Amino acid sequence: MPLPATINTAPRRDAAILIVDDAPANLGMLRKMMTQQGYQTFVATSGERALSIARRVHPDLILLDVVMPGMDGLETCRQLKQHPGTQRIPVIFMSARTETDDVVAGFDIGAVDYIGKPLRMAEVCARVRAQLQIRTTSDSQHEQAQRLRTIVDSMAEGLMIIEGCGRIQYANPACGRYFGCSPEALEQKTLGDLLTQQVTQDYLDYFARCASEAEFAPQPGAREVVIRQADGSLRAMDLTLAPMAMHATLFIGLLHDITHHKQSETALQRAALLDPLTKIANRRHFDTFLDIEWQRAIRSGEPLSLVVLDVDHFKLYNDTFGHPAGDAALQSVAAVLQAHAPRATDMAARYGGEEFVLLFAETAPADATALAEAIRADVEALHLPHPRSCTSDSITVSIGVATMIPTQLDHIEKLFIAADRAMYSAKEAGRNRVKHVDASSSAWDAVKALVMR
Numbered sequence: 001m002p003l004p005a006t007i008n009t010a011p012r013r014d015a016a017i018l019i020v021d022d023a024p025a026n027l028g029m030l031r032k033m034m035t036q037q038g039y040q041t042f043v044a045t046s047g048e049r050a051l052s053i054a055r056r057v058h059p060d061l062i063l064l065d066v067v068m069p070g071m072d073g074l075e076t077c078r079q080l081k082q083h084p085g086t087q088r089i090p091v092i093f094m095s096a097r098t099e100t101d102d103v104v105a106g107f108d109i110g111a112v113d114y115i116g117k118p119l120r121m122a123e124v125c126a127r128v129r130a131q132l133q134i135r136t137t138s139d140s141q142h143e144q145a146q147r148l149r150t151i152v153d154s155m156a157e158g159l160m161i162i163e164g165c166g167r168i169q170y171a172n173p174a175c176g177r178y179f180g181c182s183p184e185a186l187e188q189k190t191l192g193d194l195l196t197q198q199v200t201q202d203y204l205d206y207f208a209r210c211a212s213e214a215e216f217a218p219q220p221g222a223r224e225v226v227i228r229q230a231d232g233s234l235r236a237m238d239l240t241l242a243p244m245a246m247h248a249t250l251f252i253g254l255l256h257d258i259t260h261h262k263q264s265e266t267a268l269q270r271a272a273l274l275d276p277l278t279k280i281a282n283r284r285h286f287d288t289f290l291d292i293e294w295q296r297a298i299r300s301g302e303p304l305s306l307v308v309l310d311v312d313h314f315k316l317y318n319d320t321f322g323h324p325a326g327d328a329a330l331q332s333v334a335a336v337l338q339a340h341a342p343r344a345t346d347m348a349a350r351y352g353g354e355e356f357v358l359l360f361a362e363t364a365p366a367d368a369t370a371l372a373e374a375i376r377a378d379v380e381a382l383h384l385p386h387p388r389s390c391t392s393d394s395i396t397v398s399i400g401v402a403t404m405i406p407t408q409l410d411h412i413e414k415l416f417i418a419a420d421r422a423m424y425s426a427k428e429a430g431r432n433r434v435k436h437v438d439a440s441s442s443a444w445d446a447v448k449a450l451v452m453r
């Protein structure tokens with residue numbers, strides 16, 4: 001529901017007035033006057049009766065005689081102020097007792113005004129009008145405050161009011177949910193209890209600048225922060241902090257949960273690095289990883305081993321069992337590769353089609369060859385039937401391995417060409433085998449010569 005742009009503070013013409021006086025003549029006169037002013041009137045000749053009517057009709061104002069037999073006006077007013085249903089009704093005392101002590105006692109007990117008797121009707125009307133106006137304004141403000149509280153309480157965003165020293169002065173229920181504690185518990189805390197040290201310091205500096213430099217009016221900006229929850233876990237949030245209007249020392253903080261956004265961002269980033277069919281690294285991811293390891297090997301002088309692996313007679317396999325069965329076979333082969341690349345410095349990837357690669361950093365030729373041989377044997381052990389293959393009854397792979405200790409003068413391409421050549425020589429030698437080249441072999445020299453040309 002939109003909030004009204006302005007609050008209508010004119011007293012309602014049909015406001016209800018309860019007139020309480022034990023003298024029927026006074027009652028009659030006041031009633032006539034109030035009716036002439038356009039008000040609805042109720043009358044009572046005793047305090048007890050006044051309480052009962054007030055609780056039933058909730059008048060907008062009570063004109064209350066002080067001196068009455070039985071329950072007097074002061075006691076009547078005290079009981080009105082004690083009852084939640086009647087405590088907000090403004091009471092105006094009317095009395096011939098106009099000593100200062102009498103008037104002060106009337107105000108102390110909760111009256112909003114005190115009129116001396118004998119009554120001057122024009123004055124009574126003016127005072128009633130003034131109090132009704134105040135009452136209308138206060139009702140509107142009360143209603144407005146209630147609406148704002150409902151909005152703030154039901155907001156999905158967290159809202160906090162923060163003092164310049166970092167103390168949380170107010171927190172709404174969403175803040176409580178975000179931090180995993182009650183809003184009241186948050187109101188005992190400071191920004192430093194909720195945010196990391198660096199972020200807290202940044203905000204405290206910003207608060208100090210707002211307070212000391214009148215012309216410093218920064219645009220409120222959202223900042224990604226990690227908040228600490230009551231159970232110690234961390235959560236990603238957008239936090240917008242801005243000075244409260246007309247309050248250089250108070251700041252409004254708005255917290256927006258971006259955990260889901262972050263999770264999908266991370267999922268997207270991860271998806272961009274994986275081959276959709278086999279769920280192992282894709283070519284782009286592998287190339288980036290190889291660049292990093294290549295540079296690291298140049299610095300460390302440790303050997304870098306590249307393995308290139310190609311499924312044997314895979315076209316025939318597809319032709320025999322169909323493309324979906326071929327896909328499933330590629331997934332099985334990929335799983336074998338992944339199982340042999342457990343270290344942070346290893347990576348298995350699908351390089352395209354039925355071709356796979358593995359990188360083993362800090363791995364000498366003999367170790368890389370042994371790893372490749374284990375992979376070959378594990379693929380064979382899958383026993384994926386390949387009845388039309390002329391080299392085996394089941395799916396097999398041919399593997400080429402190249403190892404080098406790169407220098408600044410080398411190109412990554414060299415390593416690839418060497419491993420590819422080794423793989424083709426494994427194919428030529430009958431498939432389902434591993435071939436290795438290293439820097440000392442003649443094959444490697446041939447590769448070098450090729451690349452240097």
Ligand SMILES: Nc1nc2c(ncn2[C@@H]2O[C@H](COP(=O)(O)OP(=O)(O)OP(=O)(O)O)[C@@H](O)[C@H]2O)c(=O)[nH]1
Pocket residue numbers: 277310311312313314315316318322323324325326327330352353354427
């Ligand atoms: N099912 C399936 N097949 C693929 C995929 N990518 C490439 N292929 C197939 O892999 C086959 C590769 O065939 P070739 O390059 O002729 O080699 P090959 O039949 O494996 O023979 P050799 O390598 O000489 O042993 C082609 O038929 C491609 O269609 C894929 O994602 N899924």
